[in-house]
Amino acid sequence: MKSRYLPLLLVVGIAALPFVTDIALGRSWVRLLDFALLYAMLALGLNIVVGYAGLLDLGYVAFYAVGAYSYAMLASPHIGIHLPLYVLLPTGALLAAAFGALLGAPTLGLRGDYLAIVTMGFGEIIRIFLRNLSITNGPAGIDLIDPIAIGGFSFSASHTLFGFTLPGIYNYYFLFVGLTTLILLMSKRLEGSRIGRAWAAIREDEIAAKAMGLNTKNLKLLAFAMGATFGGISGVLFAGFQGFVSPESFTMNESVMILCMVVLGGMGHLRGVLLGALLLAILPEAFRPLAQLQQSAFDQVYLDPANLRMLLFAVALIAVMILRPEGLWPSPVRKRELHDKEGDDRPLPPSGQPTGSDSVPGHTGVSAADAGGVA
Amino acid sequence: MDIFLQQVINGLVQGSIYALVALGYTMVYGIIELVNFAHGEVVMVGALVSLSVIERLAARGYSGWTVIVIGLLLAVPACIALGLGIERVAYRPLRKAPRLAPLISAIGVSIALQQLAALIWGRNYLHYPDILPKTQYAIGGAVISEVQVVILIAAAVLMAGLWILVQRTRLGRAMRASAQNPAVAGLMGVDVNRIIATTFAVGSGLAAVAGALVGAYYNVGNHTMGFLLGLKAFTAAVLGGIGSLGGAMLGGLLLGVIENLGAGYMGKLTDGAVGSNYSDVFAFLMLVLVLVLRPSGLLGERGIEKV
Amino acid sequence: MSRLLHALFLSMAIVAVASCGKAESPAASGELVVKIGASNPLTGPQAHLGKDNENGTRMAIDDANAQNLTIGGRKVHFELLSEDDAADPKTGTIIAQKFVDQKVAGVIGHLNSGTTIPASRIYADAGIPQISPSATNPKYTHQGFKTAFRVIPNDTLQGKALGEFATGKLGVKTVAIIDDTTQYGEGLAARFEEAAKASGATVVTHEHTDDKATDFRAILTNVKAKSPDLIFYGGMDSQSGPMMKQIKALGVTSKFLTGDGGCSLEFITLAGADGEGIYCSMPGQPIDKMPKGPDFMKRFNAKYGEIQDYAPYCYDATMVLVQAMKKAESTDPEKYLKVLAGMDYDGVTTHVAFDENGDLKGGVITVFQVQGGKLVAHDILSSKP
Structure with a gap:
């Protein structure tokens, strides 16, 4: 399986992908790939919070928004400031990290679902502010945002290379691939580092982790800040790529989608998360032609294609979760844990308890069911 | 006119609707620790089914509360069947799965129900017929409608009925036992699967009633109406302490009142700096404050975290 | 279970095949197929407006085909490509790219300003004309793109005319303003507020809700305490309808005025008897006063049911596009774009002509009053910037 040529093949494959896609499917699919990569960065960021540290975050899109708006405000005619990318990328990332810590601080003592609702509230608060403040130009959003440029090289412009004209979406593709790879590598290093192992300890059993002398508060804050950083970076890129930001790009639905990507792919497993992000970003578009196919097949529209498309998407979500509850591509360790549990010491079919190995603190094993019964 | 009293009345009415929906979240959570993300969509189906019935009756000239009751006679069974179906298809196979897996399938169910409702009832905002008396009562400078x-x-x-069901009946005892410890409840002869299904049925029945009331109150129904209501009710359940029935009621009423007072008084308190557009911010900040002081919600039992 | 998985893979394979096979279009011998794109939210809370827009565009395409037009000596057949952008800016840009890929001759859309603006950059790069029937954010046409047009007055004109109407014709002294914090509702309310203040009215309160709310009692109670002569709402019908009921339920007796988003049959249905006597405005002449208006309404109702909101504008937008191609004797965007910019066309909603930005020139705004469950033209205002 492991071949010496595999990495090389992978690189060639990734480099060739937009060209093949363009020829086979059209440019819109290259643009879709760009967005899929942005989602991949977001999912990798959320994976740190949910997958590594086990903190359920339903307001992750807030950090994406912070990154996007920081770029939009400082590189557009809105205020009249045009700062370059090498200033704004760190600014966006740091600002998002600060917001991450800001969110983390009051919520450290909260358990799983309580944390989920507070993070969701935080996401909504950010969106409400974006929508109402005059500095963010309210609901109208900010337009004419500078395209991303490094030195004199504008990513939005077409460039000619070896006689081929490559439109902006190609440039962004390679930029996003590069940054996604960077985030992947950083995540990989984090996972195995001292911090990563400490996160895993908190995820598996917070009390035990505390007893082992870990500073769980700081570690949780760090997880929020690190995750937010990647969200901020993705936001900066989104603003430059799209050229326009408005509050409607940062709804609660986006947070839910990103969470779905992480869980569906395989929480805590980088390859899985990447797969989940790419799949869920592409699936709704892939169902477009399928939904329209009924017209050519039956000569009549029985179900509205737009609804059918989202219906198929929903069914796919449910089906994947039922068939592979641990995610499409879970880490080998996790998979083993889950399958060991199956059919072991429980003679009774009914069981309200989540299996051990779980990811949300305070919900491990028996304590969960005891915590808050009906009435 | 007494503005404060009026805002409190508005808040209490809105809050009782939140509370009814929140009960569905909290019951399911109490037993299987699952945030039933699709619960808001069950409310929507309840509202739209009763709307369809009421519309037909109203077209024949019937009116009054009996029509709503007839609507409920169809909506409640429909929602119960839907709730049972969702539990069987999307949650039961995942009962042993990692915690977040059922959450994702619940999100899937939520999207699917919205799309199906759009296919059945169309995309337009539907009008809930004016069949109710518009009597107003004045109390202390405020008005309250029938x-x-x-x-x-x-x-x-x-x-109150639900309280009696859970606290005073055999079924209720079995529910509480299953919530405490399903394995032991099973050993004691409780059919835990049946109890979980019953919990879904009761929660969905309440959702149907809430849906019909929402329709009658706001006179409007749409396939997307459940999402926001569901989120608010979930927030209310968490505020009160998720898993606790009393908490859901208290949380619902409190959230309704907080929202109304927030929208009503934020402008005045801050001298116009922030107005009613920030009322949700106010509500969420209150929630964070409550949770920082009481991490398990107002009436939630403090979980003794065992190792 | 694995069968499900198989089905999933199979469907993926079908997708791949379907999208590959779509490249060749079935052009009959000698007939020129002209593709026109339409992008609207067909799922989500605004789906009812999206479908209405699609229907308006579709009817224009059908009418154009029925005319058996020849352009540049060839018989043409117009084909509508309708896509769902879910009111999401990102999806909007993907669809824009898709339309560019499919080499559409022009685009009618998008419905929301939030999707229209980012998409307009892609159309501009590709040189494809875009006419929005409903995006009213002034920014859309002020980005310097030669390809961006709209057939609806932007919020500035309407808000201003309504502010003057309220103080002048209705003679109100105190107004309460409510908006839904969308760029449409907030923009309209802000322009209204400026104009009302400038012509001597006092704004007693400016409240905000959001576009998904259904309970307005809290803000309405505040409004009631101020007992204004008039309540102005900047927002859509799906909210102003229920809002009207709550206004009456709280015993508020102020007059009510709203813009084109609330000037629809949907509003009348949702507000029921409580909607009687309110005022609302639509850009352009009253549809039954326009030469082609009544006929359009009759045919639209027969084919698709009631008009929700912007269907007539979509019809006009499509027709202007078609007429420009006919006049230029070319379906090549590069050639007919200049003709389009200088078009003069009598539409269903108004006389369509564009200014140097691509905005609708001047025009009038009609104020309607709801009487006996119908929209009755009350006054015609001229709108000057």
Whole structure:
């Protein structure tokens, strides 16, 4: 399986992908790939919070928004400031990290679902502010945002290379691939580092982790800040790529989608998360032609294609979760844990308890069911 | 006119609707620790089914509360069947799965129900016919309409009924036992699968009633109406302490009142700096404050975290 | 279970095949197929407006085909490509790219300003004309793109005319303003506020809700305490309808005025008897006063049911596009774009002509009053910037 040529093949494959896609499917699919990569960065960021540290975050899109708006405000005619990318990328990332810590601080003592609702509230608060403040130009959003440029090289412009004209979406593709790879590598290093192992300890059993002398508060804050950083970076890129930001790009639905990507792919497993992000970003578009196919097949529209498309998407979500509850591509360790549990010491079919190995603190094993019964 | 009293009345009515929906979240959570993300969509189906019935009856000239009751006679069974179906298809196979897996399938169910409702009832905002008397009562400088009174009474009666069901009946005891420890409850002869299904059925039945009341109160129904209501109710359940019935009721009423007072007074308190557009911010900040002081919600039992 | 998985893979394979096979279009011998794109939210809370827009565009395409037009000596057949952008800016840009890929001759859309603006950059790069029937954010046409047009007055004109109408014709002294914090509702309310203040009215309160709310009692109670002569709402019908009921339920007796988003049959249905006597405005002449208006309404109702909101504008937008191609004797965007910019066309909603930005020139705004469950033209205002 492991071949010496595999990495090389992978690189060639990734480099060739937009060209093949363009020829086979059209440019819109290259643009879709760009967005899929942005989602991949977001999912990798959320994976740190949910997958590594086990903190359920339903307001992750807030950090994406912070990154996007920081770029939009400082590189557009809105205020009249045009700062370059090498200033704004760190600014966006740091600002998002600060917001991450800001969110983390009051919520450290909260358990799983309580944390989920507070993070969701935080996401909504950010969106409400974006929508109402005059500095963010309210609901109208900010337009004419500078395209991303490094030195004199504008990513939005077409460039000619070896006689081929490559439109902006190609440039962004390679930029996003590069940054996604960077985030992947950083995540990989984090996972195995001292911090990563400490996160895993908190995820598996917070009390035990505390007893082992870990500073769980700081570690949780760090997880929020690190995750937010990647969200901020993705936001900066989104603003430059799209050229326009408005509050409607940062709804609660986006947070839910990103969470779905992480869980569906395989929480805590980088390859899985990447797969989940790419799949869920592409699936709704892939169902477009399928939904329209009924017209050519039956000569009549029985179900509205737009609804059918989202219906198929929903069914796919449910089906994947039922068939592979641990995610499409879970880490080998996790998979083993889950399958060991199956059919072991429980003679009774009914069981309200989540299996051990779980990811949300305070919900491990028996304590969960005891915590808050009906009435 | 007494503005404060009026805002409190508005808040209590809105809050009782939140409470009815929140009960569905909290019951399911109490037993299987699952945030039933699709619960808001069950409310929507309840509202639209009853709307379809009521519309047809109203077209034949019937009116009054009996029509709503007839609508409920169809909506409640429909929602119960839907709730049972969702549990069987999307949650039961995942009962042993990692915690977040059922959450994702619940999100899937939520999207699917919205799309199906759009296919069945169309995309337009539907009008809930004016069949109710528009009587107004004046109390202490504020007005309360008959619809509002009925919502308050209905919510109170249903919550009391549920309380009795859980605390005083055999079924309720089995529910509480299953919530405490399903394995031991099973050993004691409780059919835990049946109890979980019953919990879904009761929660969905309440959702149907809430849906019909929402329709009658706001006179509008749409396939997307459940999402926001569901989120608010979930927030209310968490505020009160998720898993606790009393908490859901208290949380619902409190959230309704907080929202109304927030929208009503934020402008005045801050001298116009932030207005009613920030009322949700206010509500969420209150929630964070409550949770920082009481991490398990107002009436939630403090979980003794065992190792 | 694995069968499900198989089905999933199979469907993926079908997708791949379907999208590959779509490249060749079935052009009959000698007939020129002209593709026109339409992008609207067909799922989500605004789906009812999206479908209405699609229907308006579709009817224009059908009418154009029925005319058996020849352009540049060839018989043409117009084909509508309708896509769902879910009111999401990102999806909007993907669809824009898709339309560019499919080499559409022009685009009618998008419905929301939030999707229209980012998409307009892609159309501009590709040189494809875009006419929005409903995006009213002034920014859309002020980005310097030669390809961006709209057939609806932007918020500035309407808000201003309504502010003057309220103080002048209705003679109100105190107004309460409510908006839904969308760029449409907030923009309209802000322009209204400026104009009302400038012509001597006092704004007693400016409240905000959001576009998904259904309960307005809290803000309405505040409004009631101020007992204004008039309540102005900047927002859509799906909210102003229920809002009207709550206004009456709280015993508020102020007059009520709203813009084109609330000037629809949907509003009348949702507000029921409580909607009687309110005022609302639509850009352009009253549809039954326009030469082609009544006929359009009759045919639209027969084919698709009631008009929700912007269907007539979509019809006009499509027709202007078609007429420009006919006049230029070319379906090549590069050639007919200049003709389009200088078009003069009598539409269903108004006389369509564009200014140097691509905005609708001048025009009038009609104020309607709801009487006996119908929209009755009350006054015609001239709108000057």
